[in-house]
Amino acid sequence: MHIGLDFDNTIVSYDALFHKVALEGGWITNEVPVSKVSVRDHLHSKGQEPIWTEMQGYVYGARMDEAVAYPSVLQCLTWAREQRIPVSIVSHKTRHPFSGKQYDLHQSARHWIELYLTDATGPLVIPECIYFEITKDSKVKRIADIGCTVYVDDLPEILLAPEFPPSTNKILFDPDHHHHAQDLSRASHWDDIHHRLESQWQASA
DSSP states (O other): OOEEEOOBTTTEEOHHHHHHHHHHTTSSOTTSOSSHHHHHHHHHHTTOHHHHHHHHHHHHTTTGGGOEEOTTHHHHHHHHHHTTOOEEEEEEOOSSOSSSSOOOHHHHHHHHHHHHSEETTEESSOGGGEEEESSHHHHHHHHHHTTOSEEEESOHHHHTOTTSOTTSEEEEEOTTOOOOOTTSOEESSHHHHHHHHHHHHHHHO
């Protein structure tokens, strides 16, 4: 078994942070729900797409360390390490933002992983198994090349890509029920993901 995981919006939750940054900038009021999608939709409805684009670079760069892991992520990764199951992070992430200050987004993400995906025993995902790919196509290719037997992502377009390896089990992480892909197995909480991974592991033992 080889577990593959997306990073942004799969391991890391940005809902509270995007809401906080948008409030600081005066671009939303407290009436906007505390979610990344709500902030994005509000700004788009006001014709403020450039602010949203620049905010993403700022959050993923300068403010990345304030983001949090989804509940139960650490418990799941700890279990995988205890079972000696390989875990890889494979994510589509540009090196620099499309606009605004040119933060190194890869370095910011790796620093977050060093801070939060670790415990007294060591890293929960070793650095050699972290891949940030510039394009979505190269992300899908990496998933195939490293032989992920199961992969978790929040984007149906990745899991349903024609080049996605057919032998890899797909799990759509959809905590807010945004997607309606009928032919994907979905999970709304990391406890559910953990349960499915454990079941697959026991079945393959």
